Amino acid sequence: MELFPMIRMFTSIFARALVALALTLCVVAAPAHAERIKDLGTFQGVRPNQLTGYGLVVGLAGTGDDSLDYSTQGMKGVVSRFGLTLPAGVNPALKNAAAVLVTADLPAFAKPGQRLDVTVSALGKAKSLRGGTLILTPLRGADGQIYGMAQGNLAVGGLGVSGADGSQVSVNIPSAGRIPGGATVERAVITGFDTAPQLTFNLAEADLTTALRVADGINQAFGDRRARAMDAVSVTIDAQQGAEQRILMMGLIENIEVRPADAPAxxxxxxxxxxxxxxxxxxxxxxxxxxxxxxxxxxxxxxxxxxLPFSKGExxxxxxxxxxxxxxxxxxxxxxxxxxxxxxxxxxxxxxxxxxxxxxxxxxxxxxxxxxxxxxxx
Incomplete structure (x- = not known):
């Protein structure tokens, strides 16, 4: 066997042994009960936003709202999009349709074209949404702007059956369902994290000791005094302007391990x-x-x-x-x-x-x- 291949083999084995020893030392040196900063809170502005919409579910097997005014108005609005106008005073009995509320969470940094899961819940007296299809519904944020559009077939985990004599059997909740990937993001939310003067990290639970330890952990990791605890919740961090630099810093900060304070009695x-x-x-x-x-x-x-016998008593x-x-x-x-x-x-x-x-x-x-x-x- 040649000498150089043997040297390279032993060098490779020695290098792997050093790496394994270093990883072991890192695990041993980690503080007891330490947690990642990302598990203790979130950066300000980096959060999901709630979306809500009003829509109409069609294709039900006679389990809809029957004569609910909301569903009747919704159906008139739907058919008007296609140039059809119902005669005045005509209120169709919509047993196969139901008025619903559609809700979804828009994650931080969501971009147009991405898909969202939506939850559809009956607004009126619809008995079941099983087998229904949600008609194109705009999803609005708290500012009234449209951030998504929802449409699709519902997946309902519940089941409801009723008899002619009024008897009913219900399993789970048949009047609510979900559409996996049923909404498309139409507008991105501006977080402002890349233009704010400083980054702010907010703890999920207010604690002065934990806030100080988070600030100290960040300062020790970067070797300076860029982090300061402002109160029991917020830790401000000096950062350069620009999304690239701040994303890099936020990713490093999230994986720093600190030991949170003990919970109060x-x-x-x-x-x-x-x-x-x-x-x-x-x-x-x-x-x-x-x-x-x-x-x-x-x-x-x-x-x-x-x-007594033959007496006048009772x-x-x-x-x-x-x-x-x-x-x-x-x-x-x-x-x-x-x-x-x-x-x-x-x-x-x-x-x-x-x-x-x-x-x-x-x-x-x-x-x-x-x-x-x-x-x-x-």
Whole structure:
């Protein structure tokens, strides 16, 4: 075997080993629980926009709006595009048509010609949109301008069937459907990110510590002081003018990893379902809890009283009530200072508290000042 090929082979193996070692070190050096900046928020101006339109679905199998004025006016508007005018005072019964609202989300940087998914929902009393076709419908933004045009056959996941006697069977929601790729973008939204004096990154959840860490992470990655936390949500970044330079910087910033601040201590209570969620930041100060359960039972056992034979008495019902009181004795739970979430759950389970009882215990701990957490009742 020649010498040079062997050297090249060993050099290639050594280079691959160095690359694998470098990647391993990068993974090890990443901060614990770090998250990418792109997962913490979005750049200002780079967001989707909501589009809405009013349209008409035709081709239904007798499950339309019947005589809804909106669908009648819509049908008159549709036929007028083709030079057909319905006689005045004529309101056709449109059982095979339905007035609908069409909604879609226009992504950031969407260009004319791109396709969008649209959702079509019945506006009136249409029983089902299955098998219908949406007629060409303009989609408007909040400024009233047309940004897309929608048309196509609906895909309806629900099913509704009704009988002559009025009986009905419905599976899911047949009065709403989707058209995958059913809209075409007609106008792009100007984001203004390339001409703004500075880039602004907005956090999804307001937190001063996280905003400072995002700014520090950007400054460390670029080796300067271009990022500044302006408040608990916004981080401003100095950037050169021009879309190319800013897109490059935004792509680098999005993949910087930072460790967000720990969530504040919260206890979430859903009073309707009895759900209680306690996050790991909740701590309990020294406190003692005794939770008992008082049960009052009232039983009614009326008796029928018969008169003596050959007497003038009448049969009567004599009430008879029995009241009993039972109180369960529960042990007193003593919380030491700094009790964690696991301690709380273990203690509450030990006294056999239900979700409703747990809500009462947490509220009492909050009022006693032993629980330093925000209590949110949904």
């Amino acid at each position: 919260k206890v979430i209570v859903n009073a309707r379902t009895g759900t209680v969620v306690i996050n790991g930041a909740v701590r309990i100060a020294p406190a003692a809890i005794a939770h008992g359960k008082l049960t009052v039972s009232v039983q009614e056992s009326p008796r029928v009283v018969q008169p 049969t009567a019902v004599e009430p008879s009530s029995s009241i009993s009181v039972q109180e369960e004795k529960k042990p007193v739970i003593n919380f030491k200072g700094g009790a964690s979430l696991a301690d709380i759950v273990k203690a509450v389970n030990a006294i056999g508290a239900s979700p409703a009882d747990m809500v009462a215990i947490l509220e009492a701990l909050k009022q006693a000042g032993a629980m330093k957490a925000e209590l949110v009742v949904l």
